[in-house]
Amino acid sequence: MTSRQIVLAGLRNGAGAIGYIVCIVWFITVGTRGLNEPSVLIPMMMLTLFVLSALIEGAIVLGQPILMFIQGERQDAAKVLATTVGFMFVCLLAFFVLNLR
Numbered sequence: 001m002t003s004r005q006i007v008l009a010g011l012r013n014g015a016g017a018i019g020y021i022v023c024i025v026w027f028i029t030v031g032t033r034g035l036n037e038p039s040v041l042i043p044m045m046m047l048t049l050f051v052l053s054a055l056i057e058g059a060i061v062l063g064q065p066i067l068m069f070i071q072g073e074r075q076d077a078a079k080v081l082a083t084t085v086g087f088m089f090v091c092l093l094a095f096f097v098l099n100l101r
Contacts, residue, residue, distance in 0.1 A: 001068075001076045009064060010083020016060045017084070018091050024053060061085075 001009070028049075032042075061084055068077035 001073070001080075006076055006079045007083055009080045011087050013060055013064060013080070013084040014087030014091070017057055017088060020053075020056060020060065024049070061088075 062081070065077040065081040065084075068074075068080065
């Protein structure tokens with residue numbers, strides 16, 4: 001892979017992960033508005049969502065780098081993973097800055 005392809009793959013993976021996080025937060029915010037009564041179903045739904053999210057985020061963030069590693073592109077796989085993590089870290093910093101306003 002060229003350097004440009006590596007950066008684009010990392011940004012795509014990071015954007016996909018951040019997009020998924022935004023969708024889940026929106027779902028939790030909107031979906032829990034009418035729940036006034038404590039219920040045993042709420043912790044069960046949250047734990048199921050946690051496990052499902054770990055699976056989906058793992059596939060988004062680690063899927064392509066693992067495939068590249070298995071195919072022998074070890075350095076490119078590490079670069080894609082580092083770019084993905086770096087992009088997500090920049091987004092995290094942006095969320096903190098937006099929250100301070």
